[in-house]
Amino acid sequence: xxxxxxxxPSRERTSxxxxxxxxxxxxxxxxxxxxxxxxxxxxxxxxxxxxxxGPPADADAPENRCPEGMFCVWPEAGFGxxxxxxxxxxxGIENCVTLETGGEVxxxxxxxxxxxxxxxxxxxDEQAEFAxxxxxxxxxxxxxxxxxxxxxxx
Numbered sequence: 001x002x003x004x005x006x007x008x009p010s011r012e013r014t015s016x017x018x019x020x021x022x023x024x025x026x027x028x029x030x031x032x033x034x035x036x037x038x039x040x041x042x043x044x045x046x047x048x049x050x051x052x053x054g055p056p057a058d059a060d061a062p063e064n065r066c067p068e069g070m071f072c073v074w075p076e077a078g079f080g081x082x083x084x085x086x087x088x089x090x091x092g093i094e095n096c097v098t099l100e101t102g103g104e105v106x107x108x109x110x111x112x113x114x115x116x117x118x119x120x121x122x123x124x125d126e127q128a129e130f131a132x133x134x135x136x137x138x139x140x141x142x143x144x145x146x147x148x149x150x151x152x153x154x
Contacts, residue, residue, distance in 0.1 A: 065138060066109035071116055071149065073105040077141040080107070088112055088151050096124035098148045105146040109138040115152040122147040 065079055066072035071088055075081035091097055096119075099105050110116045110133045118139075121128035129144040132152070 066111040068111050069113065070111050072109045073099060073146065074107040075103045075105065077106045079140055091151050093153050094150055096148050096150055098122045099146060106142055107140050108142065108146060110135055112151060117150045117152065118142065118146045119148040120144040124148045124150055
């Protein structure tokens with residue numbers, strides 16, 4: 001008994017079979033190829049245009065709102081109100097620093113060169129809200145009123 005042998009159609013036979021399954025135009029072309037080619041050309045043209053034009057002005061990097069070496073705070077969301085610059089270079093690493101701003105802190109920027117954790121609690125209690133922000137970060141709207149910070153080594 002010979003084993004059952006499965007024959008696969010040859011390449012010519014496969015293309016002949018598939019050509020019968022497609023609808024042909026009077027010129028022998030598939031009607032779906034032209035829209036596909038046009039779509040590819042248009043997609044490439046749009047991608048090239050986007051590269052040449054560049055991103056919109058709003059997509060530029062945000063302006064540096066805080067001088068190097070400082071932690072800056074604002075009393076209003078969106079960096080609104082009178083900013084205060086806190087020099088933290090002499091602050092000990094991992095020491096809790098209460099933000100004595102005379103008001104609320106709702107937005108801030110970290111240009112200290114180190115990560116800073118911002119706490120809702122004035123004694124840096126981790127039972128309240130807190131989040132760590134890398135150097136260079138800008139937070140236009142904190143999810144809570146910031147009352148204290150800790151500077152980390154890295």
